[in-house]
Every structure is written in structure tokens, then in C-alpha cells.
Amino acid sequence: xxxxxxxxxxxxxxxxxxxxxxxxxxxxxxxxxxxxxxxxxxxxxxxxxxxxxxxxxxxxxxxxxxxxxxxxxxxxxxxxxxxxxxxxxxxxxxxxxxxxxxxxxxxxxxxxxxxxxxxxxxxxxxxxxxxxxxxxxxxxxxxxxxxxxxxxxxxxxxxxxxxxxxxxxxxxxxxxxxxxxxxxxxxxxxxxxxxxxxxxxxxxxxxxxxxxxxxxxxxxxxxxxxxxxxxxxxxxxxxxxxxxxxxxxxxxxxxxxxxxxxxxxxxxxxxxxxxxxxxxxxxxxxxxxxxxxxxxxxxxxxxxxxxxxxxxxxxxxxxxxxxxxxxxxxxxxxxxxxxxxxxxxxx
Amino acid sequence: xxxxxxxxxxxxxxxxxxxxxxxxxxxxxxxxxxxxxxxxxxxxxxxxxxxxxxxxxxxxxxxxxxxxxxxxxxxxxxxxxxxxxxxxxxxxxxxxxxxxxxxxxxxxxxxxxxxxxxxxxxxxxxxxxxxxxxxxxxxxxxxxxxxxxxxxxxxxxxxxxxxxxxxxxxxxxxxxxxxxxxxxxxxxxxxxxxxxxxxxxxxxxxxxxxxxxxxxxxxxxxxxxxxxxxxxxxxxxxxxxxxxxxxxxxxxxxxxxxxxxxxxxxxxx
Numbered sequence: 001x002x003x004x005x006x007x008x009x010x011x012x013x014x015x016x017x018x019x020x021x022x023x024x025x026x027x028x029x030x031x032x033x034x035x036x037x038x039x040x041x042x043x044x045x046x047x048x049x050x051x052x053x054x055x056x057x058x059x060x061x062x063x064x065x066x067x068x069x070x071x072x073x074x075x076x077x078x079x080x081x082x083x084x085x086x087x088x089x090x091x092x093x094x095x096x097x098x099x100x101x102x103x104x105x106x107x108x109x110x111x112x113x114x115x116x117x118x119x120x121x122x123x124x125x126x127x128x129x130x131x132x133x134x135x136x137x138x139x140x141x142x143x144x145x146x147x148x149x150x151x152x153x154x155x156x157x158x159x160x161x162x163x164x165x166x167x168x169x170x171x172x173x174x175x176x177x178x179x180x181x182x183x184x185x186x187x188x189x190x191x192x193x194x195x196x197x198x199x200x201x202x203x204x205x206x207x208x209x210x211x212x213x214x215x216x217x218x219x220x221x222x223x224x225x226x227x228x229x230x231x232x233x234x235x236x237x238x239x240x241x242x243x244x245x246x247x248x249x250x251x252x253x254x255x256x257x258x259x260x261x262x263x264x265x266x267x268x269x270x271x272x273x274x275x276x277x278x279x280x281x282x283x284x285x286x287x288x289x290x291x292x293x294x295x296x297x298x299x300x301x302x303x304x305x306x307x308x309x310x311x312x313x314x315x316x317x318x319x320x321x322x323x324x325x326x327x328x329x330x331x332x333x334x335x336x337x338x339x340x341x342x343x344x345x346x347x
Numbered sequence: 348x349x350x351x352x353x354x355x356x357x358x359x360x361x362x363x364x365x366x367x368x369x370x371x372x373x374x375x376x377x378x379x380x381x382x383x384x385x386x387x388x389x390x391x392x393x394x395x396x397x398x399x400x401x402x403x404x405x406x407x408x409x410x411x412x413x414x415x416x417x418x419x420x421x422x423x424x425x426x427x428x429x430x431x432x433x434x435x436x437x438x439x440x441x442x443x444x445x446x447x448x449x450x451x452x453x454x455x456x457x458x459x460x461x462x463x464x465x466x467x468x469x470x471x472x473x474x475x476x477x478x479x480x481x482x483x484x485x486x487x488x489x490x491x492x493x494x495x496x497x498x499x500x501x502x503x504x505x506x507x508x509x510x511x512x513x514x515x516x517x518x519x520x521x522x523x524x525x526x527x528x529x530x531x532x533x534x535x536x537x538x539x540x541x542x543x544x545x546x547x548x549x550x551x552x553x554x555x556x557x558x559x560x561x562x563x564x565x566x567x568x569x570x571x572x573x574x575x576x577x578x579x580x581x582x583x584x585x586x587x588x589x590x591x592x593x594x595x596x597x598x599x600x601x602x603x604x605x606x607x608x609x610x611x612x613x614x615x616x
Binding site for chain 2: 211219220223224230233290291
């Protein structure tokens with residue numbers, strides 16, 4: 001409304017408030033402030049926290065969550081949840097391991113089959129969501145329970161126990177381990193390769209979100225589905241694509257899980273879906289969709305890594321970890337809400 | 348343009364009807380939209396205005412009658428098809444995504460791109476510049492095209508949506524109650540942009556229940572009531588008073604006046 005009345009002063013005002021406003025309007029600002037606070041906190045209370053090896057450990061913990069937090073954040077920006085994300089990681093590892101073992105094939109064949117399966121699970125979630133129009137909470141809760149059952153059931157049926165047989169002596173295992181679970185030594189400190197996967201995913205996701213047409217569609221689908229449909233955005237395709245993205249993330253995480261240990265426990269992964277969601281929310285994703293960033297999810301995962309390992313470095317009882325995580329979630333969400341309000345008020 | 352008397356209409360509905368299950372939402376509605384003219388559709392709540400809009404916008408398909416674009420009988424299967432054929436619809440409440448910046452909203456669904464296949468990306472600079480320029484052309488000077496569109500006023504948002512439709516080469520602009528939720532001053536601003544779009548040669552369908560707004564800009568008037576057409580006039584054929592009376596239900600208004608007068612009497616004594 002005011003645009004019509006004070007046009008003359010307009011340009012001047014942009015110069016004055018723009019840099020600050022732009023900074024405040026970043027979705028990840030709240031989480032960056034939180035990350036700095038957590039970092040300072042543990043640097044102060046845990047003596048070994050500032051060592052390079054500690055950093056490597058923290059980054060590794062962050063990357064295992066971060067790889068999944070990226071597609072989960074995109075999905076949340078698109079307005080939906082995926083509660084099956086945690087167990088899908090385990091499914092991915094199980095499919096890969098069991099397929100290779102049972103077919104006595106090169107492990108890379110199993111890795112490929114696993115990718116197809118996780119993408120199919122993602123597509124199934126997306127298809128069910130767009131077809132039935134039920135809330136994603138219900139649909140993916142169903143998938144979550146079904147996958148949990150299938151993981152245990154199939155593993156017991158085929159291997160007789162709750163874990164898979166080792167595939168360490170099979171063809172292709174060394175090269176697959178190289179790709180999914182190796183350690184790179186930089187300056188005498190070992191860094192897990194998952195950190196690279198994580199950073200690459202963040203970069204690609206940020207690019208998609210901010211610079212491509214698909215990114216525009218993701219924001220629009222999460223922000224106002226009906227408006228998006230009315231201006232010609234392929235809403236169904238976008239949402240199915242987002243779920244397949246979660247499948248892709250689960251594939252990478254699952255292969256890492258498999259190739260770092262060579263056996264898989266079929267009951268793993270339950271509860272992790274909430275940690276991915278927490279990382280995305282701490283990183284500034286709006287739980288109702290339409291707002292957030294991939295970088296934010298990475299900062300959220302980093303906070304998670306610092307807290308989980310910082311407590312160990314500080315030699316505290318790890319039982320306290322969940323309390324910290326919960327408090328962090330509340331604080332970060334409040335901070336994000338406050339920052340966003342400020343950003344909109346200074347327009 | 349005025350030289351050809353029997354020019355074909357951009358959009359012509361004739362005897363169109365639509366049923367939702369066994370509910371008759373629309374029956375025998377006809378209207379014409381010509382380039383450089385504003386066709387107003389007037390009606391009270393539940394008169395079938397929304398249904399009519401959805402047929403023209405491609406969201407729903409008509410069950411009876413004909414829909415012709417440029418004289419060619421057709422059937423629109425999706426909003427995308429309607430857009431491709433030059434019909435842009437600005438809905439009352441779902442025109443935009445509030446949390447997204449103005450420039451992202453402006454190009455939503457028709458993003459210009461550059462680069463080769465796997466690295467195809469949006470031409471962001473072009474999008475920002477064009478948004479600013481197109482809005483200026485419509486007389487809207489926005490401080491910052493990066494601000495979320497939800498921070499604009501209702502009138503400004505309508506104007507952005509109209510400017511967007513004009514930019515994407517719409518031949519027909521369908522406006523769903525653009526002034527319904529606005530104050531007097533804001534309504535005036537929006538009507539000005541509607542007229543600006545008309546002056547650029549677009550055919551406009553203006554849906555409203557406000558006869559005063561309609562008469563300010565309209566060339567043709569179609570009145571709907573309970574799903575049927577109760578009148579169709581050109582500007583020469585009707586005065587504002589007649590339009591207002593028709594719109595309010597003619598005799599019904601007189602009845603209402605009597606009733607209200609009687610109801611007032613006890614309090615006045």
C-alpha cells in the first residue's frame with residue numbers, strides 16, 4: 001500500500017536496509033547462530049573438542065545424518081514428510097547385501113538393484129500421496145511399518161538370523177567400499193568419504209533449489225499447492241520426484257552402512273527419520289512447507305554431530321544427548337520464527 | 348479493429364451447462380469476450396460465477412453447449428492447455444505463493460531457462476529485471492522484487508498477477524472477484540490495471556458481485572442467478588441503476604426494503 005505514497009524515498013531505503021534484511025531473511029541464519037553457540041559451548045567444556053581428529057569425528061557423525069537431511073529438507077520445503085526415511089536406509093543396505101549374496105553376483109550388481117528398489121519405494125510413497133490425497137504422515141507411517149516388517153521378515157527368512165551374511169570376500173567389495181566407506185587422509189587426519197557425499201549433495205540440492213525450474217516448483221508446491229497447479233506447475237511430478245530424492249539419499253546412506261561393516265542388522269534405522277526431520281527443522285525449514293534451505297539442513301546436521309560427539313568429548317553421560325537435542329529443536333524453532341518475523345517486519 | 352463489424356470473439360460460450368453429480372451448477376450460459384473489451388459477469392454468491400470461471404480456465408469441462416476460442420469449437424482439458432491457448436486466469440485467493448519472492452512468483456510455471464541439458468538453469472537476472480520492468484510498465488514501482496509476495500498488499504498482489512498474465516502474452520484475462528476483499532482505494536488501483544490490460548488489447552472477463560465496479564470498466568454485462576443467465580447487455584443497453592437493480596434482484600429488493608422498514612418501526616416509537 002505504501003508503495004504508491006513514498007516512491008521518492010524508495011531507492012534510498014533499499015540501500016540502507018537491504019544488506020541486513022537480506023541476511024536476516026536467510027532461512028539458515030537461526031541455525032548458524034545456534035551452531036556457533038553449540039561450538040563455543042563444547043569448545044569451552046570439552047578439552048579435546050577443538051582437535052582435528054575430533055572435528056573429523058564430528059563431521060562424520062554430521063554427514064551420516066546430513067546425507068539424509070538434504071532430501072528430507074527438500075521434501076519438507078515441498079510440504080511433506082517421510083517417516084519411512086530411517087528404515088529405508090536399512091532396506092537399501094539389506095537389498096544390496098542379500099541380492100549380491102544370494103545371486104553370488106558382483107556386489108556392484110546388488111548396489112544397482114538397491115538403487116532401483118529405493119527409488120521405487122520413494123515413487124510408491126509419492127504415488128500413494130498424490131493418488132489418495134491422504135496426509136503424508138499416514139502414507140509414510142504405513143510405509144515405515146511395512147518396511148520395518150519386511151526388513152526383519154525377509155532377513156530371517158533368507159539368512160535365518162536378524163543380520164545378513166558377510167559379503168566382505170565377494171567380488172567388487174573393495175571398490176565399493178572405496179566409494180561408500182573409505183577414509184581420506186588430509187594433513188594426517190582421516191576424514192570419512194561420506195563427508196564428501198554430504199557436501200556434494202548439499203551443493204547439488206542448493207543449486208536445484210535456488211537456480212533451477214524444479215527448485216521454483218518445490219517452493220511453490222510446498223507454499224501453495226493449488227496456486228502452483230493453477231499456473232501450470234506439474235505438482236504431481238514434483239512431489240513424486242521429491243520422494244524419489246529421499247529414496248536416493250537412503251541408497252547412499254544404506255550403501256555406506258553396508259560397506260563400512262560388511263554385515264547389516266535388519267532392525268536398524270528405526271527412529272532416525274525423526275532425526276533427519278529435526279536436522280531440517282533446526283536448519284530453518286518451515287514444517288508447513290514452502291520455506292527452507294539445503295544449507296540449513298547441513299547446519300542442522302552439524303549441530304547434531306557436535307552435540308552427539310561433544311557430550312562424549314566432555315566425558316558426560318551420553319544419556320543426556322536426547323535432552324540436548326530436544327532443547328535445541330525448541331530453541332532453534334523459536335529463533336527461526338523470531339528471525340523470520342523480524343525479516344518480514346523490516347520490509 | 349473496429350473496421351470489421353462481425354469479428355469473431357476470442358472466447359465465446361453458447362448455452363453452456365455444467366452438472367456436479369445431480370446438482371445443476373450452470374445452465375444455458377452464453378457470453379462473448381472480444382479483444383480490447385471487458386466482459387463483466389455479475390452474480391450473487393452461488394450464482395455459478397466460479398463454475399463459469401473454471402470452465403474457461405480449463406479446471407472443469409462443460410457438460411453441454413459449446414466453448415469456442417477464435418471461432419473454433421473446443422474443450423479445455425487442463426489449466427496448462429488454457430494457458431497455452433492464451434487464457435490466463437487470476438484467482439481471488441490462489442493467485443500467488445505468499446512465501447516466495449515476487450520475481451519467482453511472476454515466472455512460476457513458465458520459468459525462462461538458459462544453459463545446456465543437465466545444467467539447464469533459470470535465467471535469474473533476466474527474471475528479476477523483467478519482473479521489475481513489467482511491473483513498472485503497469486505502473487507498480489516495487490521497492491524490492493526479492494521480498495516475499497505475501498508482504499505486498501492485496502491490491503498489489505492482484506496487480507502482480509495481472510502484470511504476469513499480460514507479460515506471458517495472454518489474449519484473454521479472466522479475473523475472479525479481483526476487488527472483493529479490497530478497500531475502496533485499492534479497488535480503484537486494481538480497476539486501473541484491468542483497464543490498462545484492456546488498453547493493451549486483451550479481452551478481459553471480470554467476475555464480480557459489485558455492479559458499481561463492473562459499470563466503471565465493463566463493455567458487456569452478463570448476469571447470473573442460481574446457475575442460469577438472467578440477462579446479457581452491452582454498455583449502451585443498460586444504465587448503472589438498472590444494472591444495480593437487476594443485480595440486487597429487482598423486485599426482491601423492493602420486498603426487502605418493505606420488510607426492513609416495517610421491522611424498524613417498533614424501535615422508532
